[in-house]
Amino acid sequence: MTTLGYAILGLLSREDLSGYDLTQRMKGRVGYFWSARHSQIYPELARLEDGGYVTHSVVEQTERPDKKVYEITDEGLGALKSWVTRSPEPRPIRDELTLKTYSMWLAEPEEAVKLFREEELRHEEQLAHYEEIRAWMESERREELGRTDSPEFATYATLRRGIGYEREYAEWCRWVADSVDGRKAGEKKDRGEKRGG
Amino acid sequence: MTTLGYAILGLLSREDLSGYDLTQRMKGRVGYFWSARHSQIYPELARLEDGGYVTHSVVEQTERPDKKVYEITDEGLGALKSWVTRSPEPRPIRDELTLKTYSMWLAEPEEAVKLFREEELRHEEQLAHYEEIRAWMESERREELGRTDSPEFATYATLRRGIGYEREYAEWCRWVADSVDGRKAGEKKDRGEKRGG
DNA sequence: ATCCTTTATGTAAATCCTGACATATGATAC
DNA sequence: GTATCATATGTCAGGATTTACATAAAGGAT
Secondary structure, three states: OOHHHHHHHHHHOOOOEEHHHHHHHHHOOHHHOOOOOHHHHHHHHHHHHHOOOEEEEEEOOOOOOOEEEEEEOHHHHHHHHHHHOOOOOOOOOOOHHHHHHHOHHHOOHHHHHHHHHHHHHHHHHHHHHHHHHHHHHHHHOHHHHHOOOOHHHHHHHHHHHHHHHHHHHHHHHHHHHHHHHOOOOOOOOOOOOOOOO | OOHHHHHHHHHHOOOOEEHHHHHHHHHOOHHHOOOOOHHHHHHHHHHHHHOOOEEEEEEOOOOOOOEEEEEEOHHHHHHHHHHHOOOOOOOOOOOHHHHHHHOHHHOOHHHHHHHHHHHHHHHHHHHHHHHHHHHHHHHHOHHHHHOOOOHHHHHHHHHHHHHHHHHHHHHHHHHHHHHHHOOOOOOOOOOOOOOOO
C-alpha cells in the first residue's frame, strides 16, 4: 500500500467520496500536508478496490455526469488503523528555497532580499489563511475539539502543524532578508546604488 | 536543468569534488535541505558535463582507487547565479506524520501518544545536533558570518532554517502528545486500563 | 448554433527518486 | 590466504509524481 492509498483511505474513513471529490480535497492538501492530482487518484482508487480496501457504487445524476462514489471497507479501515500509529521511516526533506539559500552568496544582495521578502509574504498569506480556519474551528467546533479522538481534533492538529510551519518559515525568510538588508544582523546598511536621483 | 543539478553546482561552486565526495555531502543534506544517492549523482554529473556546466579531471591515487574530480565552469557558475534568485514555483509539502495525524482519531490514544513522543525525540535530537553546529559556527566563524555574501553565512542561514524547522516540529509533536495524554488541552486524564495489578 | 466552464473519469509519456545490482582498488583484520 | 571495509564509479528496474492528452455530459453565455 502506498502513502497516497492511505491518504485516500483517510478521507474515505470520514465520508464517502467520488474520485472527483477526492481530487478537490487533495488540491487543498489533505490534513494540510498531502496532495495529489486526479491522474494519480483514479488509478490508485482502482488499486484500492482491487485490494478490497474500498468499493464503489455508481450514482446517477441528472444535472451533471454520473459518478462513482467510493466507500471504505472494513478491511480498508483496519489497514488504515494499523498504519496510523506505525512510525514513518524518515524521508528526506527537499526544499528548493533553502537550497537556493545555500548559494545566495553568489547573488546580488538586492535580488536576494527581494526573493526572501516575496517568500515571506507567501508564507504569511498562507499563515493568515490557516489562522482564519483556526479561528472558525475554535469557535464553531469547540465541543468536538475537546475530544482528541474526534476527526475534528485530528484536522485541527494538522492545521496547527500548518500554522507552526508557515509561521516559522515566514520568520526565517524575514530574518534572512533583514540580515542581508542590514537591518538586524547585517553589516552594509547603505550600498548607495541608485540613490538621490 | 534539474534542481539536483543546481544542488551539485552549489557544492562545486565552493570546492572541487568527486562524485563520491558529492555523495557524502548529499547524505548529510546539502544546506540541510536537499539530499541524493550516488545512483542519481553520477548520471547527473554526466549530464552537467554534457551541458558544459562542469568539467572533470582524473586524479590518480596510490592508496585508494583513482577518482574524477569535478570543477564548475563559468557557464555553470552563471547558470547557478541566475537560478539562485529566481522564485521557486511552490511545490506541495508531503509529510507522512501529519497525514497520519489526520487519521489519528481512529487509533488507540496510548499508541498515538507513543508515536508523537518518539517523533518529538527524533526532532529534538536533530535539533540538538544542529545547535551544536550552530554554536561551533558562531564561535569559530564569527568574522565570516558578519558578511552576508560569504558562503559561511549562506550555510549558516540554511542551518537556521533547519533549527527553526526541527524546533517547531518537536514542539508540535509535544503539543499533540500532551493533548492526547491529557496534560494540557486534553480531557480524559485516566482511561484506567491495565492499572493497579 | 457555438463556446466556455464545471463536473466527471480516465490514459500515456516523461521525470524524479529509491533500492538493488555490479565492479574494482587498496587497507586492515583474522 | 581471505574476508571485510572504505573508497570509487557506474547501471537498471521499479515506484511515485507531474504534465499532457483524451473524452463526455450538462449548464450558461454570446
